[in-house]
Amino acid sequence: MSAIHTVTMPKWGLSMQEGKVNLWLKEVGDTIDPGEEIIEVESEKISGAVEASVSGVLRRQVAQPDEVLPVGALLGIVAEKGASDADIDAVIARFQAEFVPPSADDADSGPQTQTVKVGNVEVRYLKLGEDVAGKDPLLLIHGFGGDLNNWLFNHSPLSESRAVYALDLPGHGSTTKVTGVASLDGLAEVVIGFMDAVGLECAHLAGHSMGGGVCLAIAKRAPNKVKSLSLIASAGLGNEINGAYIDGFVAAASRNALKPVLAQLYSDESLVTRSMIDDMLKFKRLEGVDSALATLAGGLFAGGRQAEQLASAAAGKPTLVIWGENDRVIPSSHATAIPGATVKVMPGQGHMVQLEAAGEVNKLIGEFIG
Amino acid sequence: MARKITYQQAINEALDQEMSRDPSVIIMGEDVAGGEGSPGENDAWGGVLGVTKGLYAKHPGRVLDTPISESGYVGAAVGAACNGLRPVAELMFIDFMGVCFDQIFNQAAKFKYMFGGKAKTPVVIRAMYGAGFRAAAQHSQCLYNVFTHIPGLKVVIPSNPYDAKGLLIQSIRDNDPVIFLEHKALYTMEGDVPAESYIVPFGEAAVVQEGDDVTIVAMGRMVHYAKEAAGNLRKKGIQCEIIDPRTTSPLDTDTILESVERTGRLVVVDESNPRCSMASDISSFVAQEAFGALKAPIQMVTAPHVPVPFAASLEDLYIPSPARIEEAVMKVKEYR
Amino acid sequence: MTSPLNREALLQAYRTMRTIRDFEERVHVDFATGEIPGFVHLYAGEEASATGICMHLNRNDYIASTHRGHGHCIAKGVDPVGMMAEIWGKATGTCKGKGGSMHIADLEVGMLGANGIVGGGGPLICGTALASKIRGENNVGVCFFGDGASNQGTIFEAMNLASVWKLPVIFVAENNGYAEATSSTFSVAVENIADRASAFGMPGVIVDGFDFFAVYEAAGEAIKRAREGGGPTLLEVKLSRYYGHFEGDQQTYRAPGEVQKLRETKDCLMQFAKRVTSRGELTMADIEAIDREVKTMIDDSVVKAKSDPLPPPEALMADVYISY
Structure with a gap:
């Protein structure tokens, strides 16, 4: 019997319980390769594409546009050409008969974030995937104002063959807010402490924006802890940065003020949903966040200039640089700052390229770190 | 770090954190501790439904039981606010505004305007509201519309634990008189609430x-x-x-x-x-x-x-x- | 015993009483012309009460007043020039013309407001006193109220609360015999308002409100007790008002000649001047100098009030909230 694979509603983020089908990106009969985007769905917080993990042919579109389905519900069937319609129907029938939608209580099941103390900073992190011998783990480091959810579409796919960690930097996410850290080196120090605390002797580092700068600062401070660098729209590779974005982000106290600021991050501004804005405001309103962000912004990006230049820290490390060509926060011209690095500038993409072109970014990183 | 707590716990936590942060915050009301002057426990009730339980011991001298005398202590809260405190007066059931309304709408609400902008009255009046408890006509009303009608008051009606905490913290820090209304049926509702202090601003739906x-x-x-x-x-x-x-x-x-x-x-x-x-x-x-x-x-x-x-x-x-x-x-x- | 008043204090006491009297007499005259808007309730005749009590207070002590509040304001240190402008409804008034006679307040000098609600101030003053007590200061609160308010629940609640919390509050019942047009002999169920003190566990003291020195003495004791943590006192000041409940009240409910007789025989300013000059503590020249000085000040305040600007239209929407 030929293999028949189900495509199901993904779970993006710990709180997602259901998603809405936006549209099919593949027609029935289309051939599909692993990593290709099959269907676009939307959670409360974000919309994105479900990628194929296998190859085959799209044989059924079970879910229809505008349907709202629980996490894990059947969306469609990918099967080899030889699979019979009868077998496919049997798989669908059995799936539907056995499928139990997760209850609200199940939201707590599945992978959970953890915390670890690094000095007086309590760092939140999420580990996905298993430790695999011979495969150094990957550590994902988000950018300014972000958190580990910035890797929502990358974390799980990248963890299929290795352990992948994502953390919240000091002053961000659920990590301790009041830190006074105002330099990439200061952030790097905490991340190195984190690596020691969770037993990461050496890891592949992937960083987005300011997180890229942190990766470079780690490579400078503790080169033996760094296996490779994947730098996405990275800080530390040039002078310019969009000061209006940074200042606007720090100052924004309402939905109306924050929306145009966040819109600058994306090439598709419709991705900036109300829920995304609300979540960002919730974060910004936590005691200490505004001053932590202002301290960081003042130290790193005052007056629309980047204070730290760290391209040379990548010397001797395998380095991948990914950029969105239309990045409105840090210009894509910085992509060529590291001699010898593998550079991929993606046309049409913006600053949040790892979210907006997750499939391609995952593929690039996956192939790069092996 | 967000964890699940109840609406009631969220309110308690907001009060606790603000009292720790600012020594001018005090709580007063009928049985907000419960047991004052009695031979037994001093924090016997912690509010008629236990919302303020535990604050009496944590903040000595700042959780004040009052006589059943709403006009007296609500007015005192207003006066104390004029003299530099940030009192949170608990009216128990909002229906009881009937016996202290003057202190709220003729006094607290009017000072800023009537005194030419020179008064500051940062008082919070907390109360339960709402039907569904078989408590009948004098313990079940909403009445937020009555306060909303009055210029000079702000009126807050949180629907979930997250909002309850953030809005109460904002209410306490706010420099105008605030009526903060808690629906009895929501006290046991659970929701994600950050352990840290945070505010939810007023006027943002x-x-x-x-x-x-x-x-x-x-x-x-x-x-x-x-x-x-x-x-x-x-x-x-x-x-x-x-x-x-x-x-x-x-x-x-x-x-x-x-x-x-x-x-x-x-x-x-x-x-x-x-x-x-x-x-x-x-x-x-x-x-x-x-x-x-x-x-x-x-x-x-x-x-x-x-x-x-x-x-x-x-x-x-x-x-x-x-x-x-x-x-x-x-x-x-x-x-x- | 309160320590005897020195010359400076005596001059201050007389100047305060004279300022209140002239202020009220002048408002009485001007109100009759129809130029002053709204309601005014005059304090003339009661000056010894506000003055004798407030002379014991400092800026950090609060007073809560009544609709008949001009005298309390002046005695507590509110600027009469601003008050006059306020009564005329001008932008330069104490409350920028938005309060008027019944709502003059100046928290900077501890004046928590005249109050348009009879009995409204009792609970409020418990609050200012509570704040002082919680902060460990020794400031006091004084609640002025009339024989009318003495029957209000708010005053009973405030007296009970002040006693229960042992607050530094002095409740001053200014019994002028009439709540609007109703005699206190009808409306107050006990002979003396001070008799009610025992019901709230505090001392009750009766004092002659025409006699500045008697008021000063009794208030001094009560305020000292409050500052020392001894709790509240109910002080009943028996006095009379020379004018009606409000301006325009013909006072037909009063006995013919009642006010005239009081003015001639008991007037507090007259008694004060007679006593201090007969004892040689002040001279008639001292008294007359103050009379002239105050008259000029009040005349000037009216000239200024009349010519001062009205509140601009944008003031309508201003100052409802600190932020909204």
Whole structure:
């Protein structure tokens, strides 16, 4: 019997319980390769594409546009050409008969974030995937104002063959807010402490924006802890940065003020949903966040200039640089700052390229770190 | 770090954190500790439903039991606010405003304006409101509309634990008099609440869920009934947008208008009586400001114009239900 | 015993009483012309009470007043020039013309407001006193109220609360015999308002409100007790008002000649001047100098009030909230 694979509603983020089908990106009969985007769905917080993990042919579109389905519900069937319609129907029938939608209580099941103390900073992190011998783990480091959810579409796919960690930097996410850290080196120090605390002797580092700068600062401070660098729209590779974005982000106290600021991050501004804005405001309103962000912004990006230049820290490390060509926060011209690095500038993409072109970014990183 | 706590715990935590942060914050009210002057325990009740339990020991001398004397201690809270404290007076049931209303609406609400801008009265008056507890006509009213009518007061009606904590912290830090109303039926509701201190600003409605067909404005406990109704309606292919104003003064009219301009249909759900209510107020400004966008007459889902009855069969009829909200949505949706 | 008043204090006491008297007499005259808007309730005749009590207070002590509040304001240190402008409804008034006679307040000098609600101030003053007590200061609160308010629940509640919390509050019942047009002999169920003190566990003291020195003495004891943590006192000051409940009240409920007789035989300013000059503590020249000085000040305040600007239209929407 030929293999028949189900495509199901993904779970993006710990709180997602259901998603809405936006549209099919593949027609029935289309051939599909692993990593290709099959269907676009939307959670409360974000919309994105479900990628194929296998190859085959799209044989059924079970879910229809505008349907709202629980996490894990059947969306469609990918099967080899030889699979019979009868077998496919049997798989669908059995799936539907056995499928139990997760209850609200199940939201707590599945992978959970953890915390670890690094000095007086309590760092939140999420580990996905298993430790695999011979495969150094990957550590994902988000950018300014972000958190580990910035890797929502990358974390799980990248963890299929290795352990992948994502953390919240000091002053961000659920990590301790009041830190006074105002330099990439200061952030790097905490991340190195984190690596020691969770037993990461050496890891592949992937960083987005300011997180890229942190990766470079780690490579400078503790080169033996760094296996490779994947730098996405990275800080530390040039002078310019969009000061209006940074200042606007720090100052924004309402939905109306924050929306145009966040819109600058994306090439598709419709991705900036109300829920995304609300979540960002919730974060910004936590005691200490505004001053932590202002301290960081003042130290790193005052007056629309980047204070730290760290391209040379990548010397001797395998380095991948990914950029969105239309990045409105840090210009894509910085992509060529590291001699010898593998550079991929993606046309049409913006600053949040790892979210907006997750499939391609995952593929690039996956192939790069092996 | 967010964890799940109840609405009641969220309120306790907000009070605790603000009292720790600012020594000028005090709490007063009937049995907010419970047991003052008695031979037994000093924090015997911690509020009639235990909302302030534990604060008496943590903040010595700043959790004050009062005589049953609402006019006296609510007025004292107002006076103390004029002299540099940030008192949180608990009125127990909002129905008791009947015996201390002067101190709230003639005194606290007026000082800033009447004294030419020179007064500052940062007082919070907390109280329970709402029907559903078989407590009858004198312990079950909403009355937020009455306070909303009065310039100089701010009125807060959180519908969930997250908002309860953030709005209470904002209420305490706010420099104007604030009426903070807690629905009894929500005290046991659990939700994600950050352990850290945070604020939810006034005058910013929450869009509880987005939808393009019908706008439902609902407040307090009614937000949850609206969600239940919207869930059923979604199965019929109707997408409701639910807006929770969170504060009725100031009221986020922009968010409501933006939504109605998109959907063209409005249902307002308000647990209080209909005349001069939030429902009628919201309906009237939408009719005035967005008449051209309306595709159907606005529907109000409210209690009837009667006092809250005691008998279960009657009280259940009194309170707006998810079924009535569904009916109202169908009515505006199918209007030709 | 309160320590005897020195010359400076005596001059201050007389100047305060004279300022209140002239202020009220002048408002009485001007109100009759129809130029002053709204309601005014004059304090003329009661000056010894506000003055004798407030002379014991400092800026950080609070007073709560009544609709008949001009005298309390002046005695507590509110600027009469601003008050006059306020009564005329001008932008330069104490409350920028938005309060008027019944709501003059100046928290900077511890004046928590005249109050348009009879009995409204009792609970409020418990609050200012509570704040002082919680902060460990020794400031006091004084609640002025009339025989009318003495029957209000708020005053009973405030007295009970002050006693229960042992607050540094002095409740001053200014019994002028009439609540609007109703005699206190009808409306107050006990002979003396001070008799009610025992019901709230505090001392009750009766004092002659025409006699500045008697008021000063009794208030001094009560305020000292409050500052020392001894709790509240109810002080009943028996006095009379020379004018009606409000301006325009013909006072037909009063006995013919009642006010005239009081003015001639008991007037507090007259008694004060007679006593201090007969004892040689002040001279008639001292008294007359103050009379001239105050008259000029009041005349000037009226000239200024009349010519001062009205509040601009934008003031309508200003100062409802600190932020909204």
